[in-house]
Amino acid sequence: MIYWKRKIFLLPPSKLLSKNCIEKISKAVSKKDGDLFKGTYYKADEVVEKLKAYSINKDHINIKKDEPKCYYCESISENVATLQVEHYRPKAKSQDIDGVDDEDHNGYYWLGAEWSNLVLACPKCNGRSAKGNKFPVGNVRVKTDSPLNANNNFDRASCLANSEQLLSEQPILFHPEVDGKEIKISFTFNSDGEIFGLNDRGKKSIEILDLKRTPLTIARKKVIDSILSKIRTHLMTRQMGIIDDTGLRYYFKIICKEIKCNRKKNKPYSLMAVYYNINLDSFFTNEIPMQYRELFKQAYNEVFY
Ligand SMILES: [Zn+2]
Numbered sequence: 001m002i003y004w005k006r007k008i009f010l011l012p013p014s015k016l017l018s019k020n021c022i023e024k025i026s027k028a029v030s031k032k033d034g035d036l037f038k039g040t041y042y043k044a045d046e047v048v049e050k051l052k053a054y055s056i057n058k059d060h061i062n063i064k065k066d067e068p069k070c071y072y073c074e075s076i077s078e079n080v081a082t083l084q085v086e087h088y089r090p091k092a093k094s095q096d097i098d099g100v101d102d103e104d105h106n107g108y109y110w111l112g113a114e115w116s117n118l119v120l121a122c123p124k125c126n127g128r129s130a131k132g133n134k135f136p137v138g139n140v141r142v143k144t145d146s147p148l149n150a151n152n153n154f155d156r157a158s159c160l161a162n163s164e165q166l167l168s169e170q171p172i173l174f175h176p177e178v179d180g181k182e183i184k185i186s187f188t189f190n191s192d193g194e195i196f197g198l199n200d201r202g203k204k205s206i207e208i209l210d211l212k213r214t215p216l217t218i219a220r221k222k223v224i225d226s227i228l229s230k231i232r233t234h235l236m237t238r239q240m241g242i243i244d245d246t247g248l249r250y251y252f253k254i255i256c257k258e259i260k261c262n263r264k265k266n267k268p269y270s271l272m273a274v275y276y277n278i279n280l281d282s283f284f285t286n287e288i289p290m291q292y293r294e295l296f297k298q299a300y301n302e303v304f305y
Pocket residue numbers: 070071072073074075121122123124125126
């Protein structure tokens with residue numbers, strides 16, 4: 001998970017503000033039934049393409065080149081599974097962290113087509129074994145009878161994910177577009193690709209999204225192992241005398257550029273990359289023989305991206 005700030009909540013795709021969509025919201029509100037949306041609006045091509053572009057920090061997606069990623073786990077999964085439009089606040093049912101229904105709440109049916117409530121998620125993060133309809137809160141869950149104002153116009157202000165009303169619920173799960181720097185300071189990783197929460201919201205967000213699942217941990221570890229493998233290969237050529245210190249420094253710089261570039265938001269697992277850049281020694285430098293560590297640190301400090 002990482003902080004996304006590309007989306008402008010007040011400028012939704014036109015499909016989500018169309019007359020037909022507002023009528024659908026009114027119907028969902030009158031019936032208190034978020035299942036009425038059935039993807040008609042929130043899965044429109046215009047909406048999906050915007051979310052895909054934003055997932056890699058762009059305004060427009062190039063479907064032939066770009067690789068969108070999950071807003072929650074940061075996996076690029078289009079090769080094996082289609083990313084899904086996910087309702088941060090579930091539209092038809094509300095469950096606590098254990099997956100038990102809140103019998104007193106019909107879900108956030110009035111947010112079924114709300115732009116600030118939509119994120120892109122992989123089937124693993126979005127599925128029932130992970131997030132599903134879970135949305136635990138620390139305070140009283142918000143209910144609404146009508147998001148329409150006195151003139152029968154749709155009142156989006158109270159529906160925004162960063163509105164005072166919705167934040168008063170004290171959501172447990174981080175919102176990738178609302179919780180900002182709190183996300184960055186709430187997780188750590190180790191060199192085995194494992195993720196750990198540093199506070200209650202971090203720990204529970206990991207639990208809700210099942211971010212400790214084995215295939216995901218292995219995928220994160222592969223990024224670290226790939227970098228270590230390159231470091232070891234160049235060290236071996238140095239020890240064999242095929243390259244000298246100048247050559248080793250050159251190759252270290254290429255690797256360090258990759259380490260720094262992995263923090264870019266279009267890269268998979270960029271939050272982990274932020275963490276291993278801060279903790280370079282424990283992830284990489286300490287794996288290098290003592291006599292070459294200073295060379296590696298110099299190379300790291302000399303590259304920019
Ligand atoms: Zn995911």
